Amino acid sequence: MKIHFIGIGGAGMLPLAIHSKLKGFKVTGSDLNPENFHILRNEGIYPEKGHGQVENDVDLVVYSSAVKEDNSEFVSAKKNNIPLLKRAEFLGLITKESHAVLVSGSHGKSTTSTMLADMLNNYPEINATALIGAETVSMNSNYYKGTGDHIILEADEYDRSFLKMYPQDLIILNIDDDHMDIYGDIDGLKSCFGELISKLNGRSIMVYNGDDEATIQTVGSYEGKKVSFGIKNRCDYGASNIRFMDFHTEFDLIKKGQIIAKLKYFYSGMLNVYNMLASAALISEYGIEGEKIAELALYFKGVKRRQEIIYTDDDYTLIDDYGHHPSEVKNSLENLRLNHAGRMIVLFQPHLYSRTKYHSKAFAGSFHDADIVFISHIYPAREKFDPSVSSKNIYLDMNEEERKKTTVFDNFEDLYLVLEREIRPGDLVVSMGAGEINKILYRLKKELVKNENN
Numbered sequence: 001m002k003i004h005f006i007g008i009g010g011a012g013m014l015p016l017a018i019h020s021k022l023k024g025f026k027v028t029g030s031d032l033n034p035e036n037f038h039i040l041r042n043e044g045i046y047p048e049k050g051h052g053q054v055e056n057d058v059d060l061v062v063y064s065s066a067v068k069e070d071n072s073e074f075v076s077a078k079k080n081n082i083p084l085l086k087r088a089e090f091l092g093l094i095t096k097e098s099h100a101v102l103v104s105g106s107h108g109k110s111t112t113s114t115m116l117a118d119m120l121n122n123y124p125e126i127n128a129t130a131l132i133g134a135e136t137v138s139m140n141s142n143y144y145k146g147t148g149d150h151i152i153l154e155a156d157e158y159d160r161s162f163l164k165m166y167p168q169d170l171i172i173l174n175i176d177d178d179h180m181d182i183y184g185d186i187d188g189l190k191s192c193f194g195e196l197i198s199k200l201n202g203r204s205i206m207v208y209n210g211d212d213e214a215t216i217q218t219v220g221s222y223e224g225k226k227v228s229f230g231i232k233n234r235c236d237y238g239a240s241n242i243r244f245m246d247f248h249t250e251f252d253l254i255k256k257g258q259i260i261a262k263l264k265y266f267y268s269g270m271l272n273v274y275n276m277l278a279s280a281a282l283i284s285e286y287g288i289e290g291e292k293i294a295e296l297a298l299y300f301k302g303v304k305r306r307q308e309i310i311y312t313d314d315d316y317t318l319i320d321d322y323g324h325h326p327s328e329v330k331n332s333l334e335n336l337r338l339n340h341a342g343r344m345i346v347l348f349q350p351h352l353y354s355r356t357k358y359h360s361k362a363f364a365g366s367f368h369d370a371d372i373v374f375i376s377h378i379y380p381a382r383e384k385f386d387p388s389v390s391s392k393n394i395y396l397d398m399n400e401e402e403r404k405k406t407t408v409f410d411n412f413e414d415l416y417l418v419l420e421r422e423i424r425p426g427d428l429v430v431s432m433g434a435g436e437i438n439k440i441l442y443r444l445k446k447e448l449v450k451n452e453n454n
Contacts, residue, residue, distance in 0.1 A: 005029035007064035015131035088161035105173025119296035123373035175214035178369030211233035229277040269335025289451035315425035324351040342426035349433035353386035364397035379435025
């Protein structure tokens, strides 16, 4: 069988293509952006840049949500009666034939999925496969090849796509007011999570955040096996003696009131304590002992663009972070502040016109831990230009103190020139956003490396 992937280079499509190739299918694909083609080529997949026509010998076309029905390949496949499947539907087929471990929630899906993948892929008795929505540090890929029946997947709530999936086990990290352009309000989002929960079966394990009120309300009526994790409330799994140092975390893992292990792992901050608690809870429910969990936690190396340290020397540290929701931005900066006493300069690119408009006031209050904030133009992604909203909305919603440290830029070039003039030894520079703001950070890294070598 020959499968063609339209948008094969995207974070969600790339691991699907690799998984299909390793399952014995012939795989082709195309994408406008060749940035991730090197990962595919390493797996023997040779995609085309741009979109042409789908060849007649293709048996199935899989396409991402970003692909419109006027796409030339979509049109040619339809004309030749080649079956077309959305990415979410194709993922659903994979979950039907595996022990699918779904990681869901508004924030932390990629990080938690990577934690689980780094741990369970290295546990021989399970040796899980994983399809991650971001490139991981340990694999330099979005894909983990496993020999066991378990497969770890991110369950994306955008466009209700996770309802196409069939979970065996489910983690719910949190439920926050994101994607309100889809759901209207938080109740609509909770209802959708409720539908996902209803797909669990009598052998399923559900792990949920016992400190998150929206999650507690959503899981309340579920009568199957469920275990909670948290720090504030009385939960089945908890953490004590939490310490952050040198971008690492240590804490005592508690199960039903008893310390079962001391965990140490890469990344810091409370959000990542919750992410590790969720991972450790599920692994413990699989019957893996506490000290073995501590050993497995050391395999976690992080996710690219999630507090990723891309450069550090005696004078500067550069970190790239994917945070693009107000609570993600706030949490990430709080985490970084725990590890850095000097100045913190934040380069932020808002993601989507709709998200910027809806969360403008919340974004305005997210930069408390930063000393200097540079905000660039909006990254529109899938959305059309909206003249009623710009990055200036965030600035105008800031209080006077926050405005004093904030500058808004229309383009990256102007931002970079001011950044170059502003930085001094001892600074931590952070790029934040789901768009292209990290290009500025890599440009700065190149300059620092050049100066270091002179």
